[in-house]
Amino acid sequence: MMAAVPSQIITILTIYLVFSAIKFVQCSHGDRHPVYQRCLQSCFYANCSTKTDLQEFDAGRPWYLRALLWDCEDECGYECMWNTVEYYHSIPLPCPQFHGKWPFLRIFGIQEVASVVFSICHGALHLYFWLKFRSKVPSEAPMYIVWQAYSLICINAWVWSTVFHTRDFIWTERMDYFCATSLVLASLLTHCIRVVGWHGGTFHVGITCLCIGVLSTLFFIHVWYLAFIKFDYGYNMKVNVAIGAVNTVWIVLWGIQNIRNQPYVWKAIVTVLGTSLLLLLELGDFAPVGWIFDAHSIWHGATVPLVCFWYSYIMDDTLYMYELMFKFKKTV
Ligand SMILES: [Zn+2]
Known part of the structure; x- marks a missing residue:
């Protein structure tokens, strides 16, 4: 005893x-x-x-x-x-949250099944279009390397989204958040290089490097602050929404300016406006339907088709720039 x-x-x-x-x-x-x-x-x-x-x-x-x-x-x-x-x-009382999350039905040990499935769909589509881009666009085309890198950043982000929604640990959550920011910043960077760096049928090396340097530094400062100073959900959300908003407004305005010469830019406008509008789904904070579909997973699911529009724009625009490059070479 x-x-x-x-x-x-x-x-x-x-x-x-x-x-x-x-x-x-x-x-x-x-x-x-x-x-x-x-x-x-x-x-x-x-x-x-x-x-x-x-x-x-x-x-x-x-x-x-x-x-x-x-x-x-x-x-x-x-x-x-x-x-x-x-x-x-x-009792009855409204469904409660636990540790800041709604209750989800666990399937084969996966916590948020719908978000996992939709994250895999996003990742698989980026992989599919990465391969399609490589087969359709000549490797010497402008933006070829930029879009390759962009696809890999997106695939990496969706892998971490899949991991996080499968099992929610502090480290999986951090990786999902950091990689989501890398994706949002990569979208802005690609447009920055496309519009500011590209001039007269070629890239201005100094301006292109400046764009990459500034946005990469912003990314590393953001991650460093969240990882080592303070992990602030509100601040992280505001930064991502601000970058997304700048990107959306810039692409829409640039698209409207250029739609006469480049009619395919409607696909880019639809993608960024669609993404912004569907983001409103995130505001709907409700208990998961069937304990599986919450607002966040529906946002992940609803944005899947936009990936097709986006890559269609990417391929059209790169081929357009490729043609333009030859025209400039002939006139020089
Ligand atoms: Zn998510």
């Missing part, structure tokens, strides 16, 4: 430390509710507090839960989340 006392103290201390740590992360209604807290404590005490418990917990659970790093505490959190949602519905 005496030997059991230290282990009980250790267990109680562990539970106390776990729940003290939980208090430091972002809280919303559900995870602060006593029903959730009590459920979490009893689940942790019953399943995760000793080595034997953990061995029993690990035995016989599907490989994909282990592969996706669902540990005993995570499992307790998931079970207790649904217990609390049931409790709220029985």
Whole structure:
């Protein structure tokens, strides 16, 4: 009996430390509710507090839960989340959020299935059009390398979006946010190089390097601030929206100016205006439909077709610039 006392103290201390740590992360209604807290404590005490418990917990659970790093505490959190949602519905009260997120139905260990599927669709489309661009556009065409790099930045961003929506950890969230910013800035940079760097059938090396230097520096300062000074969700959102807004207004105005000579620019205008309008979907903060489709996943899904318009514009514009390059060479 005496030997059991230290282990009980250790267990109680562990539970106390776990729940003290939980208090430091972002809280919303559900995870602060006593029903959730009590459920979490009893689940942790019953399943995760000793080595034997953990061995029993690990035995016989599907490989994909282990592969996706669902540990005993995570499992307790998931079970207790649904217990609390049931409790709220029985009262009835509106569905609560947990740690700043709506409850999602986990499928094969994947937390946000709809966002994962749509992120894969985006990534696959960028990969498909990257290959199509390479087969359709001559490698000596202007902007050829720029658009290649742009596609790779987009593919990387959607890979991280897939990873983050599969499993939400601090590091996967950071990577998703940083890579999303890289994508938004890459869009602005490509247009900057296209419009400011390109002049008289060739690129002005100094101006092109200045565009790349300024926007790359902005990106690294932004990431450095978020990673090492303060991770501020509001500030990050404002920066991304501001860059997106500048890009949208610039492309629309440039497109209107040039649509007579380059009729294909309507595709670019549709893409940026469509992306901006669909961003309004993000404002709809509602509990996931069928516990799968939330506003964010619908925004990811709704923007998938715009990728086709965008790449169609990219290919048309690069081929147009390629022709223009020859015309300038002939006249010189
Ligand atoms: Zn996302």
